[in-house]
Amino acid sequence: xxxxxxxxxxxxxxxxxxxxxxxxxxxxxxxxxxxxxxxxxxxxxxxxxxxxxxxxxxxxxxxxxxxxxxxxxxxxxxxxxxxxxxxxxxxxxxxxxxxxxxxxxxxxxxxxxxxxxxxxxxxxxxxxxxxxxxxxxxxxxxxxxxxxxxxxxxxxxxxxxxxxxxxxxxxxxxxxxxxxxxxxxxxxxxxxxxxxxxxxxxxxxxxxxxxxxxxxxxxxxxxxxxxxxxxxxxxxxxxxxxxxxxxxxxxxxxxxxxxxxxxxxxxxxxxxxxxxxxxxxxxxxxxxxxxxxxxxxxxxxxxxxxxxxxxxxxxxxxxxxxxxxxxxxxxxxxxxxxxxxxxxxxxxxxxxxxxxxxxxxxxxxxxxxxxxxxxxxxxxxxxxxxxxxxxxxxxxxxxxxxxxxxxxxxxxxxxxxxxxxxxxxxxxxxxxxxxxxxxxxxxxxxxxxxxxxxxxxxxxxxxxxxxxxxxxxxxxxxxxxxxxxxxxxxxxxxxxxxxxxxxxxxxxxxxxxxxxxxxxxxxxxxxxxxxxxxxxxxxxxxxxxxxxxxxxxxxxxxxxxxxxxxxxxxxxxxxxxxxxxxxxxxxxxxxxxxxxxxxxxxxxxxxxxxxxx
Numbered sequence: 001x002x003x004x005x006x007x008x009x010x011x012x013x014x015x016x017x018x019x020x021x022x023x024x025x026x027x028x029x030x031x032x033x034x035x036x037x038x039x040x041x042x043x044x045x046x047x048x049x050x051x052x053x054x055x056x057x058x059x060x061x062x063x064x065x066x067x068x069x070x071x072x073x074x075x076x077x078x079x080x081x082x083x084x085x086x087x088x089x090x091x092x093x094x095x096x097x098x099x100x101x102x103x104x105x106x107x108x109x110x111x112x113x114x115x116x117x118x119x120x121x122x123x124x125x126x127x128x129x130x131x132x133x134x135x136x137x138x139x140x141x142x143x144x145x146x147x148x149x150x151x152x153x154x155x156x157x158x159x160x161x162x163x164x165x166x167x168x169x170x171x172x173x174x175x176x177x178x179x180x181x182x183x184x185x186x187x188x189x190x191x192x193x194x195x196x197x198x199x200x201x202x203x204x205x206x207x208x209x210x211x212x213x214x215x216x217x218x219x220x221x222x223x224x225x226x227x228x229x230x231x232x233x234x235x236x237x238x239x240x241x242x243x244x245x246x247x248x249x250x251x252x253x254x255x256x257x258x259x260x261x262x263x264x265x266x267x268x269x270x271x272x273x274x275x276x277x278x279x280x281x282x283x284x285x286x287x288x289x290x291x292x293x294x295x296x297x298x299x300x301x302x303x304x305x306x307x308x309x310x311x312x313x314x315x316x317x318x319x320x321x322x323x324x325x326x327x328x329x330x331x332x333x334x335x336x337x338x339x340x341x342x343x344x345x346x347x348x349x350x351x352x353x354x355x356x357x358x359x360x361x362x363x364x365x366x367x368x369x370x371x372x373x374x375x376x377x378x379x380x381x382x383x384x385x386x387x388x389x390x391x392x393x394x395x396x397x398x399x400x401x402x403x404x405x406x407x408x409x410x411x412x413x414x415x416x417x418x419x420x421x422x423x424x425x426x427x428x429x430x431x432x433x434x435x436x437x438x439x440x441x442x443x444x445x446x447x448x449x450x451x452x453x454x455x456x457x458x459x460x461x462x463x464x465x466x467x468x469x470x471x472x473x474x475x476x477x478x479x480x481x482x483x484x485x486x487x488x489x490x491x492x493x494x495x496x497x498x499x500x501x502x503x504x505x506x507x508x509x510x511x512x513x514x515x516x517x518x519x520x521x522x523x524x525x526x527x528x529x530x531x532x533x534x535x536x537x538x539x540x541x542x543x544x545x546x547x548x549x550x551x552x553x554x555x556x557x558x559x560x561x562x563x564x565x566x567x568x569x570x571x572x573x574x575x576x577x578x579x580x581x582x583x584x585x586x587x588x589x590x591x592x593x594x595x596x597x598x599x600x601x602x603x604x605x606x607x608x609x610x611x612x613x
Contacts, residue, residue, distance in 0.1 A: 042215060045180065049219030050226050052167060052181060053188030056160035057230030060192030063156050064235065070145035071311065087147065087304040091362070092296035094146020098139050099292050099366030110136045111368055113158030114207065114460045115184060118599070120165065121208065122464070126178035127169070132162035139368035147303060147310045150369020153193055157370070160189030160227075180219060183210040188227030194240065195231055199426035200224035206419045207460065242323050244274050244432040245402045249439050256397070260386050260404060260436020261411050261443035267382055268415025269376065271356050272455050272462070278360035286364065294488050295365025302358050307331045308351050309358045313377040317409070320384050321402045341392055344384060352381035371459055374414045376409040383408025406431050411443035415451035419460035420444040481601055483567045489584050491592040495520050496550050497514035498527055502538060503545040505530065505553075516581060518590050520555050524584060526590040528554040560585050561594070576597065 074090065108129065113136055120128050136155035144152060164185030166494045168178040183204040191200025202222040204210050210220070249257075285291040301540060303309045308316045308328055319327045319387070331346060337343040359374040387404035390397055406427055413423035424440045457465045494512040496505055498519055508517060515532035530553055538544055538553075560583040561570050573582060574596050584591040 002551070010092065023583075042218075045177070045215065045219040046222055048167065048171075048181060048456050049222040052160070052164045052184040052228035053191070053223030054230050055163050056156075056185045056188030056223070057192035057227035059159045059163065060156050060189050060202075060227065061134075061231050061234045062305065063141065063152050063159075064193065066137070067144050067152055067312075070141055071147075075144055077297060087307065088431040091147040091149075091299045091310075092293075094143050094148050095296045095299070095362065095367045096292055097146070098143045098148075098368055099141055099288065101142065101290065102135075102368070106131060106135050106139075108132075108135065110139060110155075110158065111363060112460070112463075113370060114152035114253060115163040115464060116158055117182065117208065118460060118464060120161070121182060121201045122236065125175055126165055126182055128165040128182070129163070130159075130166055132157070132158055133166060136368060136513055140370075142363065143367035143369050144311055147312070147368040148362040148369055149309045149311070149355065149374065150362045150367060150371075151312050151373025151376075152370065153369025153372030154191065155368060156189045156193050157186045160185035160187075180216050182220055183208050183216070184223035188223040190227075191224040192227035192231035193353075194426060194430055195228055195235075197221075197224040197228040198427035199422055199429055200227060202425055203419070203422045205459075206422050207417060230304065242430050242432065243318070243402075243406070245403065245406070247403060248435050249400075249403060253397070254442065255440045256386075256390060256399060257407060257439040258446060259390075260383060260408060260452060261446025262383060263386060264379065264408060264411030264443060264447035265415050267352070267378060268375075268447055268451040269454040270353070270410055270536065271371075271378065271412065271416050272451070272459055274356045275360045275371075276462070277457060280366055282364035291364065292366050295361045299358060299361040299365065302354060302361070305332070306351055307356065309355060312373045312418040313355070314373065314410040315378045317377060317405070320380050320405045322485075323402065325384065325401070334564070341388075345389060345392075348381050348385045348388070350384065351463040352378050358547050371416060372413070374403050375413045379409035379412030380405040381408075382412060385500060401435060406436060407439045407443045410440050411447040415446035415447035416459050418448065418452065418461075420448045442557065458500060483599070483606060485563065485567060485570075485584075487593075488594055488598055488602060489592040493518055493593060494592065496520065496530065498549065498554060500550045501546050502535075502548040502550075502553075505535065505550055505568055506539060506545070509535070509539075516593070518583065518593075519550055521592045524590055525588045526560070526585055529558050529583070530554055558583055562586070563591060567599075570594065570597065571603070 017108045040498035102108070108131060110132060115130075117128070120126055136158045140150070140155035143150060160183070161182045164183070168181040173181065185202040186208060187204040189200075191197045196201075198203065201220050204220055210216060240348070282291050282295065285294070307330065315327060319325065325344075326338050328351070329335045329344075332347075334343060334347055355374055355378050359371065360371070362369060383404035383406065384401050387399045387401040391399050391401075410423040410427040413426070414420040417423070422435070423444050427440055427488045428434050428437060455462065491520050492512075493514050493516060494508045494519050496508050498521070500508075504516070509532065517530040517532075519527045519529060521527060530550060534553055534555065538548065558581075559573060559579055561573060561576050565583060570582070580596045581593045582596075584594055
């Protein structure tokens with residue numbers, strides 16, 4: 001039963017909200033219309049990029065602080081001597097809370113943040129729900145704060161993209177501008193989370209596949225810059241994920257960086273292989289609760305046995321780069337054997353391989369997080385493993401483990417994400433300069449080409465490509481998807497019935513300006529066509545007018561397409577047949593014709609619109 005007092009209060013609040021909205025609406029409409037009416041298109045895009053970058057930077061700051069303080073609060077609730085055993089339950093609690101939040105409160109799919117952005121660009125005209133501006137931030141905070149073995153980067157990318165999408169919708173921009181604003185949001189988010197403006201800019205170009213023209217260059221740069229500045233201003237440089245390279249690379253060690261790059265390529269392949277296998281394994285569970293309990297339980301056991309798998313893992317990356325590698329074995333049963341080289345190497349290798357499993361278990365069981373941080377974690381451990389192994393085998397080399405860890409991060413990121421430039425500039429920026437630029441290029445390119453041999457698509461695009469939903473990496477598909485079939489279908493054809501006589505057909509010829517006459521039954525079902533050239537010899541033979549019917553001169557084998565087919569499939573049919581027209585059906589019902597000239601003329605016009613600055 002509802003309380004009368006509560007119901008009355010709700011009505012008052014609703015009425016107050018309606019009055020406030022009615023009063024503000026005219027001002028909001030004027031504010032939304034002002035930019036387009038007072039600013040040139042290029043100036044408008046620059047200011048929009050600046051604004052979206054600032055808001056996305058704020059989202060990045062909010063997410064980093066929420067994860068940090070939420071994680072501290074979760075651990076501080078319990079006594080220090082019991083925290084090790086908490087690893088047996090905390091990750092499962094985090095995944096369970098995230099699962100409940102997503103399923104019962106949001107009732108939406110927010111997993112695989114970057115993939116959701118690519119899908120929106122490819123399939124929904126850049127539309128992202130308003131809830132995605134905050135949903136992934138909350139979900140990833142819960143997941144990572146309780147120790148989920150994932151990163152916050154993909155969720156904040158989705159948040160930034162949703163900010164750009166919803167601002168674009170409010171301003172009623174076209175598709176081309178909408179995609180650019182989404183890219184600005186993603187760029188500002190990446191730049192803000194890492195304090196790396198160039199990496200944020202390149203991420204939008206390389207991962208989201210945004211066309212780089214002068215019209216898009218400045219807004220993206222402004223978004224990256226503003227996201228970085230906001231993050232640095234609120235967090236400070238020391239609070240960001242940042243390292244200073246103290247040892248320059250040695251030229252004679254470049255061959256060993258090639259070895260690292262090749263190893264990273266195979267590790268990247270393993271990363272994608274295991275992620276895909278575990279996701280498919282979770283797909284066999286019919287119950288979400290079963291996935292939660294099994295996946296969350298396995299995750300807790302792994303994290304309890306191997307604490308470096310807890311959370312993002314950036315603190316363990318810091319230990320490697322700062323040379324404090326003994327801390328990697330803290331609170332493990334192997335701590336007493338940390339000085340035994342073989343044990344240490346086996347432990348590092350095992351952690352590197354199991355991190356991928358922990359990440360996939362976190363996401364598969366119901367958690368929300370990204371692969372940025374796990375790929376950097378795996379890369380840092382790989383770099384440490386290769387450098388330590390080579391130093392043990394060849395002591396005279398004296399390879400820098402910190403430098404190999406940094407370049408390993410870039411290598412695995414490059415292979416997993418198929419984004420070598422993003423990986424190169426991200427690691428270069430967070431390491432305080434470009435001293436390691438040459439090794440970064442070597443390892444990133446090597447890893448990228450090795451993994452691309454096994455996996456044509458990145459971890460973000462593989463599932464989309466399998467479902468045929470990936471268009472951002474194929475510009476022809478993007479342009480064709482923007483063509484409206486309804487407006488391209490030509491319907492000014494006069495239809496005839498198979499039982500109609502030649503006399504009736506000649507009457508239809510006189511009423512039509514076309515040389516094709518579709519044949520349908522009484523219910524509108526397509527049966528075939530009649531060509532004017534086939535009928536011409538009969539037109540002046542009046543004695544045949546009532547003897548020959550349409551079924552006698554009907555021609556059947558003409559290519560057909562359904563209204564549900566994509567424009568890309570229709571274009572492929574035009575390329576594979578000599579016909580100039582294709583019959584369009586809705587099921588079996590005749591709808592009209594698509595002409596080769598009309599389709600490709602519209603395609604060229606759309607390319608021209610999208611390519612103009």
